[in-house]
Amino acid sequence: MNHCDDCLSLIDLYLDGELRDDDLKIFQDHLGKCASCRKRLEDRQLFLESVRSSRPLSVAPGALHDRISQLLEQEQSATPLPRPAFWRSAKNRKIDGRPVAPSRSQSWLRPLTALAASAAVVASIGVLWTISERQARANAFVETAITTHTREIAGQLPLELRTNSEAEITQWFTRKVPFRFRLPNYSQGQKQKDLYTLRGSRLVAFKGDYAAYVAYRIGPQPISLLVTSTSSAIASGGEATMSKGIAFHSHRRDGLQVFTWSVHGLTYALVSSVSVSGRQSCVVCHADSKGKELLRGARLDSRHVANKTLDYAAALRKQQ
Amino acid sequence: MEKQTPTELPFRELALEYLDGLYGYAMTLTRSKTEAEDLVQETYLRAARAFDRLRPDSNLKSWLFTILRNVYLNQIRRRQSGPPIVEMEDQFSDLPDRASSSALDPLSAYLASLKRQDVHRAIESLPAVYREVIILREFEDLSYLEIAEVLNCPAGTVMSRLGRAREKLKRVLEHWRTDGGSAMGEASQNESLR
Numbered sequence: 217m218n219h220c221d222d223c224l225s226l227i228d229l230y231l232d233g234e235l236r237d238d239d240l241k242i243f244q245d246h247l248g249k250c251a252s253c254r255k256r257l258e259d260r261q262l263f264l265e266s267v268r269s270s271r272p273l274s275v276a277p278g279a280l281h282d283r284i285s286q287l288l289e290q291e292q293s294a295t296p297l298p299r300p301a302f303w304r305s306a307k308n309r310k311i312d313g314r315p316v317a318p319s320r321s322q323s324w325l326r327p328l329t330a331l332a333a334s335a336a337v338v339a340s341i342g343v344l345w346t347i348s349e350r351q352a353r354a355n356a357f358v359e360t361a362i363t364t365h366t367r368e369i370a371g372q373l374p375l376e377l378r379t380n381s382e383a384e385i386t387q388w389f390t391r392k393v394p395f396r397f398r399l400p401n402y403s404q405g406q407k408q409k410d411l412y413t414l415r416g417s418r419l420v421a422f423k424g425d426y427a428a429y430v431a432y433r434i435g436p437q438p439i440s441l442l443v444t445s446t447s448s449a450i451a452s453g454g455e456a457t458m459s460k461g462i463a464f465h466s467h468r469r470d471g472l473q474v475f476t477w478s479v480h481g482l483t484y485a486l487v488s489s490v491s492v493s494g495r496q497s498c499v500v501c502h503a504d505s506k507g508k509e510l511l512r513g514a515r516l517d518s519r520h521v522a523n524k525t526l527d528y529a530a531a532l533r534k535q536q
Numbered sequence: 537m538e539k540q541t542p543t544e545l546p547f548r549e550l551a552l553e554y555l556d557g558l559y560g561y562a563m564t565l566t567r568s569k570t571e572a573e574d575l576v577q578e579t580y581l582r583a584a585r586a587f588d589r590l591r592p593d594s595n596l597k598s599w600l601f602t603i604l605r606n607v608y609l610n611q612i613r614r615r616q617s618g619p620p621i622v623e624m625e626d627q628f629s630d631l632p633d634r635a636s637s638s639a640l641d642p643l644s645a646y647l648a649s650l651k652r653q654d655v656h657r658a659i660e661s662l663p664a665v666y667r668e669v670i671i672l673r674e675f676e677d678l679s680y681l682e683i684a685e686v687l688n689c690p691a692g693t694v695m696s697r698l699g700r701a702r703e704k705l706k707r708v709l710e711h712w713r714t715d716g717g718s719a720m721g722e723a724s725q726n727e728s729l730r
Contacts, residue, residue: 225699228695228698228699228702229695232673232679232680232698233679234679234680234695263702263706264674264702266655267655267659267670267674267705268674268675269652270652270653270655270656271674271675272556272557272560272675273560273563273564273656273659273671273675274556274559274560274563275556275559276555276556276558276559276576277559277569277573280555280559280573280576280577281552281555283577284552284555284576284577284580285548285552287577287580287581288547288548288551288552288580288581288584289548291581291584291585292546292547292548292584421676421677423553424553424554424557424597425553425556448553
C-alpha cells in the first residue's frame, strides 16, 4: 500500500475487526510508516469511542418485557413438543418395505413402554442438553474474552474509559451492565497496587447484553478481565483447580491463558499471555497473608499466572 | 428428519436477552414508542413460531433483527406508504467535510466531552438508512456479514453505507459544536423528511 487514500478506506474495516490476513498486514505495515494515517486512525477511534460510550441507545419498558415474556410462555405451552425420533421410527417400522403392525400380544404394552421410554429419553436428553448448553456458554465466554483481549491490544476495540482508578471504573459501569460490579480497591492496604497497572474499561456485547471488560498491565504484559453475570455464563471446562470453594478453570487457546471462575452471581475470565511471569512474581503477588493462604489451598502447576488469578479472585471476592 | 432447535434452552430465555436491542432498533425504524412495542412483540411471536426451523449454527440475534425488519417492511407495505427506507440527501450533505482535515482536528477534544444524549440526538438526526446501520454496528456489535443479513444487502453495501453514516454523524456533531446548534432542533427538522 503506497497511498494514504487506500489506507483511509481501510481504517473503518480495521477498527471493526473486518480486516484480515494480507490486508491486515499491509495496513499495519503502512501505519507503521505513516504518521499521518496513524493520526487519522486515532481520530476515528476516538470518534467511535464517543459513539459507543453512549450505549445503550434505549431500554425496553418493563411492561413490554413482562408482556412478551407471558406471551412466549403461552406460545410455548400451546405448541406441542416435537416427538422423539424413536417414536416416529417405531410407528413407521417396516420390513422389506412393508409397514409392520405390532403383534396383538404386545399391543397392550405399547402405551406403557412408549411412555416409559419417552420419559427416559426426555430425561436423558434434558440432562445432556443442560450440560452441553452450559459448556457452550462457558466456551462462548472464553472465546469472547480472548477475542476482546486480542482486538483491544491490536487497537481494534478501543477502551471506552481510560483510567487507572478502580473507583472511576466501578462508577463507569454502574447502570451500564446488568449486574453489580465493583473492582477491588488495591489502595486498601494491599500490596498489589504497584504490581498491576489499570488501563481502562469498555463494554462488550455478550449473550445479548453487556459484559464488563477491564484492561490491566503487569509489567509490559497486557492482561484483561471480562465479567458477566452467571445467568449469561458459568465457568466450566478446561483444567479445574479448587481453592477456598471456588473452581478455577484454566484454558489455553491461541497462545493465551484464560482462567475463568464464578462466584457471587458473577463469572470472570482473566486473559493473559502464558509467559507473563516467573516464580519470583508469585512471591510479590501473594505477599499478603490472605494470598499465601489461598495459594496453599490451591493445587497450582507451574503457570504462575494462575497465582495472579487466584489473588485477583480473592480481592474481588473480598469486595462482594 | 426431526426438527432441531439450536439449543435446549427455551426460546423465551434465549430471545429475551435481545429485548433492549430489538426495542432500540424498532424505535430507530418507527420513531414511535407504541409502534416500536407492537413491532417487537410481533417479532417475538413470529420468531417463537419459527424457532424450531432455525438452523443450529444460526445467529439468533441477527435472525431476530432480520425478522423485526421484515415485519416492519411488511407493515409499511400494507399501509401502502411506499418504501420505508430510502437514500435521501440530508441537510448536512453540503457541509464541508472538516473531519477529513486531520491537521486541525477540532473534533477530538469536543468528542471526548460529548454527552450521551448528544450522540443519541445526533444519530436521530440522520436519515433512516444511516441510523439503522449505525445502530446495528455501534450499538449491537453485529459484524458486516450479520448486518448484511439483517438489511438483506451485500456486505460491501454495508461497508460503504456504514462509512457514509459515520461521516455524516461526525459532521452533524461537528456542525453542532461550531454553530452551537440545537440537537433537538436538528432531530425534529429531519423528522419532517420522513
